[in-house]
Amino acid sequence: MDDKGWAVKGPLELHEAEWADKFARASNIIYELDNLHPSEVDKKHQLLNDLFGHIGEKTEVLLPFSCNVGSNIKIGKGSFINAGCTFLDTDSIEIGDYTLLATNVTVICADHPVSTRERILPVDDDLEDEDYSYIDDKGNFDDSIEYTFLNTKKPVKIGNRSWIGANTIILPGVTIGDNTVIGAGSIVTKDIPSNVIAVGSPARVIRKNK
Structure with missing residues (x-):
């Protein structure tokens, strides 16, 4: 299916060779990153450039960091990704310039249908x-x-000069x-507009941010 109606049976790495290759590539790079000595700064920057679709100048990513694919992630300049962040980037994750993600932020593109009938399907397509x-x-x-289960996906976008607090979870399709x-x-x-402060579960706007 095209991206607009993308749905694939999973686990992706077991049933789709293309996804298996993407996951394996990201896993190998992340393994190298997590085993670097703190003094290996140049090597770290090289690996991050290899992992991500784009990483801007003076953007810092503290380790450990985890993602599915890596190449679906684009981060602008001067941003800061603190330790323990996890990106499930089966779709695109875009983060703007000078944006801060605190520790243990989770950004999720991967999704599944809520209805059990739609989520759990026969492995054999002929039985559907x-x-x-x-x-x-x-x-x-x-x-x-x-x-098996059905995988779907939606992109996530975070704008410029924003700040995502520690242990926040951002769900699929959110801007x-x-x-x-x-x-x-x-x-x-759900989407949160510019120039506001939002908190809670689910996050709601509490006031403007000047």
Whole structure:
């Protein structure tokens, strides 16, 4: 399917050779990063440039850092990614200039349908049908069939000069504007505009940010 209607059965690295290659490449680079001596600054910068789709000048990423693909991540200049951040970048993650991510921020592009019938599907494509014949009237799945789950994805974008507080989780499809602060421990489930402060689970705008 094209990206607009992208949906692939998983686990991606087991069933899709292209994804397996992407995941393996990122894992190898991250392994090297996490085993660097602190003095190996030039090597670290080289590996980050190899990992990301783009990383701007004077942007710093503290380790450990984790991601799925790496090449789907683009970060502007002068930004700061603190230690322990995790990016599930099956789709694009764009971070602007001079933006701060505090420790243990999680940015998620990977998604799955909420409905169990849509999320859990037979491995064998020939067994799928519109009537869900492998599910009885009581909602029980036929245990003689092997199942897997459906993967979907949505991009995430964070604007310029924003600050994402520690332990924040940003969910698939979210855009956060410029000059915006997200309070620590928030879960961002929908778009947050520019020039505001938002906190909570789910994150809600509490006031303007001048």
